[in-house]
Amino acid sequence: MSLVPLLELSGLSVRFPAEPRPVRALDGVELELLPSERLVLVGESGSGKSTLLWKIAGLLPEEAEVTGSCRFPALGRAPVPGRDVGLVLQDPFTSLNPVLSVGEQIGEVLVTHRSASWSAARQAAVVLLRRVGIPEPERRVDDPPHRFSGGQRQRIAIAIAIAAGPRLLLADEPTSGLDTVVQAQILDLLDGLVREQGAALLLVTHDLAVASRIADRIAVLYAGTLVECGPAVRILSDPRHPYSSALVAIARALEAGRIDALATVRASPGEPEAAARGCPFAPRCAFAFARCRVERPAWSGDRRAGVACHLAVP
Ligand SMILES: Nc1ncnc2c1ncn2[C@@H]1O[C@H](COP(=O)(O)OP(=O)(O)OP(=O)(O)O)[C@@H](O)[C@H]1O
Ligand SMILES: [Mg+2]
Known part of the structure; x- marks a missing residue:
């Protein structure tokens, strides 16, 4: 595997104009993907997953305000959408x-x-x-x-x-809306095809069980912020951000047929103004302390692995 990244996102932020205030869909995302690597992006609805994929695919609407960079070092040029980057959307009906x-x-x-x-x-x-x-x-x-x-x-x-x-296949929740058996078949198909073609895969899903089947690395997005990223095995066994921990706990509970763990992140999303100053997850975090509400945790790590949490700093 070449060490020149196929994809490199640096300080990537995307804002959409909206009333009463613009929506910050992505905020300072640092991420890279090597050729033939499989990265799974997880996060709840509205966390910015599709925005990230659309930006990479070169398909963001014109009104989107983008800062930071999205480069393709291994290509050595801007990608041609549809040729260098393929996109599979959630809904094959539309x-x-x-x-x-x-x-x-x-x-x-x-x-x-x-x-x-x-x-x-x-x-x-x-x-x-x-x-x-x-x-x-x-x-x-x-x-x-x-x-x-x-x-x-x-x-x-x-x-x-x-x-x-x-060289890169982007798939935005390609299996939601399909029954479980078909979901597994579609995932195996995607997995097999990217292996055969030596392409990289960036797959969006709500489902960590899906991630555990095919991911080399997992990236966790919360309210437009990358809160954790790293090798899939490590994130699933030893998540460092409280939100990743909650997602892993939910996935385990669902596997075991228990759904009480859903309570871990079901608490109120809280006051958006407060979250804007501090950690975006603080209003829902069971471990938040005073600093979390006033100071946004910096990304500790690099574009391959890291965490943004005051508790998780080594
Ligand atoms: N064209 C747009 N104009 C205004 N706001 C937008 C636009 N596209 C996305 N947003 C907003 O940006 C935020 C992130 O949306 P995005 O679709 O990326 O989330 P998502 O993680 O893909 O969610 P889901 O899991 O529901 O698909 C949301 O608050 C959304 O309302
Ligand atoms: Mg989406």
Whole structure:
């Protein structure tokens, strides 16, 4: 594995203009990803996970105010969206075009990014459909998306995302909304494809059990702030930030069929103004002390591993 990072985020902040005040969706994120590394990003709803992926994919809306940097050192140039970076979204019902056949949608990527002819692209689409597990692809390639099941549509969305052979595959909760068996199949598919292609994977999920299956590293986002990052095995066995600990406790409890651990982070989100000055997690943290409410903990570590918590500083 080359030590030149594929992706390097430095002090990355994103704000969206909004009333009564702008939304700070990401705040000073430091993160890197090596070629062929698998990073899982976890965090609750609204923590900025999709914003991070959209920024990396080059697809943030124009009104977003971005500071800091998002670079691709191993590419040595700006990435071409759809070619160097593939994106799989949460909902295959809205991410596929309802009026084009699945073969046309896969083929379009190859025609645009790999200068393929339409007839070669159609043949390649059949191969890709087979590779993502669609039965009888020769017969199905001209069908529109609505003739496929939810799980099959997500497989097709994955085929589109990998068609041009991207160096980085971004997947934003690609399995929510699918039943458990299909979820596991889709994850195994993603895992296998990125291995085969030697690509890197940045996967967003709410589910730490998912993370434990495929992650090399885990990054935990809370209210736009990276609160912890490190090797998956270490985060799952020895989380250092109270929010990561709570997520791990919840995952263990769900595994064991107990849900009482949900209480650990279900407390009130608290006063946003107070959180703006101190640690964003302080209003919900069982271990918060006076300093946490007035001073934001600095990131202690580097772009591969670290924690932002007054209690966790070595
Ligand atoms: N285009 C936008 N305009 C204004 N605010 C936005 C925009 N996109 C996202 N936000 C806000 O930025 C914050 C982060 O949103 P984001 O979608 O990144 O969260 P998320 O972690 O992906 O949540 P979920 O798990 O629900 O998908 C939220 O407060 C959201 O309302
Ligand atoms: Mg999201």
